[in-house]
Amino acid sequence: MFRRNASRSGAPGDTISIFLAELAACTAYSAPVSGHGSISDSDWPSQAPLLSTGKRIICVLPISIRHKPRFRRRSLQLPKEGQVISKNSKSQAKLVHGIQVVIARNYIENLREEVKKGMREKAEQGIYPSRPPLGYQNNKLEHSIEIDQNKAQVARRMFELYASGQYSLSSLRVALKKEFGVHLAAGYLARLLKNPFYIGQFYWEDKLYTGTHTSLVSSVVFEQVQRVFRGHNKPRYGS
Numbered sequence: 563m564f565r566r567n568a569s570r571s572g573a574p575g576d577t578i579s580i581f582l583a584e585l586a587a588c589t590a591y592s593a594p595v596s597g598h599g600s601i602s603d604s605d606w607p608s609q610a611p612l613l614s615t616g617k618r619i620i621c622v623l624p625i626s627i628r629h630k631p632r633f634r635r636r637s638l639q640l641p642k643e644g645q646v647i648s649k650n651s652k653s654q655a656k657l658v659h660g661i662q663v664v665i666a667r668n669y670i671e672n673l674r675e676e677v678k679k680g681m682r683e684k685a686e687q688g689i690y691p692s693r694p695p696l697g698y699q700n701n702k703l704e705h706s707i708e709i710d711q712n713k714a715q716v717a718r719r720m721f722e723l724y725a726s727g728q729y730s731l732s733s734l735r736v737a738l739k740k741e742f743g744v745h746l747a748a749g750y751l752a753r754l755l756k757n758p759f760y761i762g763q764f765y766w767e768d769k770l771y772t773g774t775h776t777s778l779v780s781s782v783v784f785e786q787v788q789r790v791f792r793g794h795n796k797p798r799y800g801s
Contacts, residue, residue, distance in 0.1 A: 685766040688774035695759050696720075696746075697778050707775040714778060716742050717760065721779045724755055725786040727793070755787050 645651075647659050681691040690707055694700065697717030699710040716738065723729050723737055731748040738744055754760075761784045762777040763770055 682767065685764075685769075685771050688772055690759070690764050690773055690775065691766065694775070695754055695757055697760070698775065707773075709776055709778065716744055717754070717778050720751065720754065721760065721783050721787055724790060725783050727790050730794070752791075756791065758784070760784060 645655060647655055684691040689705070694707050695717075697710055697714040698707050700706075701708045719741065720734065720738060724731075724734055729737065731751050735746050735748055735751055738746060758764065758770070759773070759775075760778045761781050762773050762775065764773050765771070
């Protein structure tokens with residue numbers, strides 16, 4: 563944990579930033595603040611019991627960072643080890659701290675890999691591992707994706723209108739706003755209309771998967787929409 567020391571004028575430290583606590587757990591600790599969103603020197607003794615308990619802390623989260631910290635004014639507080647790492651610390655203490663930093667970084671990288679692996683496995687099971695597009699919603703109890711009845715009609719109507727070939731993205735957003743009162747940007751509409759999620763498929767990590775969710779539009783309508791897009795993108799003049 564980094565703490566900025568008192569300024570030369572004698573004012574208490576006014577910022578805290580994340581760095582390292584310890585490996586072997588993922589318990590996060592957010593220290594309360596006082597005054598102008600800062601932790602004063604007088605607050606640190608009250609935090610010591612929390613930081614020195616049997617729980618291992620993986621990181622200390624900042625409440626706010628008011629100023630860009632200066633390295634020459636910072637020191638690393640290690641409450642459990644009872645050490646303070648600064649530019650004047652012994653090389654052995656700095657070495658131990660450096661090893662702890664590398665281990666913690668490896669832990670974070672490994673955690674990231676495990677999360678990505680879990681999401682990939684979920685995609686292989688046919689479950690979209692993220693937030694679904696307009697017309698769908700996540701069912702947190704059943705860990706599945708279901709149709710959002712309040713917005714599904716907007717999605718269906720969006721495909722129907724654009725498939726007719728009589729609407730541009732700008733006129734489509736005007737029509738949807740008039741009919742349903744929704745405000746959808748043209749770029750957002752384009753992404754939705756090209757999303758195979760509506761016919762029961764989805765992309766994850768550039769790979770196409772067949773989903774277990776219910777389709778909102780038929781493959782015929784979806785393909786017609788793609789043909790309209792291709793027609794709009796044709797050059798108007800010959801080379």
